[in-house]
Amino acid sequence: MTIKRISTGIPALDSLLSGGFKKNSVNLVAGGAGTGKTIFAMQFIIDGIKKGEPGIYITFEEKKEKACEDMLEFGWDLKKYEEQGKFTYLEYNPEQVKKILTEGGGIVESIIEKTKAKRIVIDSVTSFSLLYEDELTKKEASLALFELIDKWDCTGVLTSQDESKDDNTITSAMEFEVDGIILLYHVKKKGIRERALEILKMRGTKIPEKTISMEITSSGIKVDPKKVVEF
Numbered sequence: 001m002t003i004k005r006i007s008t009g010i011p012a013l014d015s016l017l018s019g020g021f022k023k024n025s026v027n028l029v030a031g032g033a034g035t036g037k038t039i040f041a042m043q044f045i046i047d048g049i050k051k052g053e054p055g056i057y058i059t060f061e062e063k064k065e066k067a068c069e070d071m072l073e074f075g076w077d078l079k080k081y082e083e084q085g086k087f088t089y090l091e092y093n094p095e096q097v098k099k100i101l102t103e104g105g106g107i108v109e110s111i112i113e114k115t116k117a118k119r120i121v122i123d124s125v126t127s128f129s130l131l132y133e134d135e136l137t138k139k140e141a142s143l144a145l146f147e148l149i150d151k152w153d154c155t156g157v158l159t160s161q162d163e164s165k166d167d168n169t170i171t172s173a174m175e176f177e178v179d180g181i182i183l184l185y186h187v188k189k190k191g192i193r194e195r196a197l198e199i200l201k202m203r204g205t206k207i208p209e210k211t212i213s214m215e216i217t218s219s220g221i222k223v224d225p226k227k228v229v230e231f
């Protein structure tokens, strides 16, 4: 059986991932402040909407009005898609996300049923994982969340704020449990900052072992697989 792939929203990245994320997988997009996590997540959602796969975006950090305004810069009209029932923006706090788990879905599940959402984003999971004190409960909560995403027949992108990613090691429970991890960088070299993207892991997928150049353009994130970035 061939694995069904879901586009990441970045064509050149899909080509590095045998076509994209595995359907129903959960993928972490990690990076420091301003590395492009939110733009990546939104681009994934917009790509879905354009392909008839509605999306749901859950965030603790960004205010809806501001986020909608920022995304218009890329030509992504979230308000319009929301009116059309193809997109849902949920301002949720970590406690509310935790409640989704204890209730086994709750309101998010009913929204997914109603809108037939196929792509889900949580931006970011950093504050959510802080709710859990030890690695074991964190791991259990992560697994419960991933099971729900799979049960909903959705493919997920979770963002995570990660400042200390220089050594590229997987440390947190969440990172062990996700199907894929993409790292975003914005690193200073000789006084100039460069953006780059690295696929750290992708279960069931052959991945390149190089960190590639990334750009944020007026139409969103673009990567150049031929351009390897050396830090």
Ligand SMILES: Nc1ncnc2c1ncn2[C@@H]1O[C@H](COP(=O)(O)OP(=O)(O)OP(=O)(O)O)[C@@H](O)[C@H]1O
Pocket (backbone or CB within 6 Å): 031, 032, 033, 034, 035, 036, 037, 038, 039, 040, 073, 074, 161, 216, 217, 218
């Ligand atoms: N319209 C645009 N055109 C080009 N670059 C942009 C545009 N809008 C934002 N950017 C760049 O993208 C960066 C922010 O990207 P984004 O909000 O996705 O980062 P983030 O990783 O989510 O940050 P945070 O950790 O603060 O949530 C900005 O700092 C800016 O450099």
Ligand SMILES: [Mg+2]
Pocket (backbone or CB within 6 Å): 037, 038, 039, 123
């Ligand atoms: Mg962000």
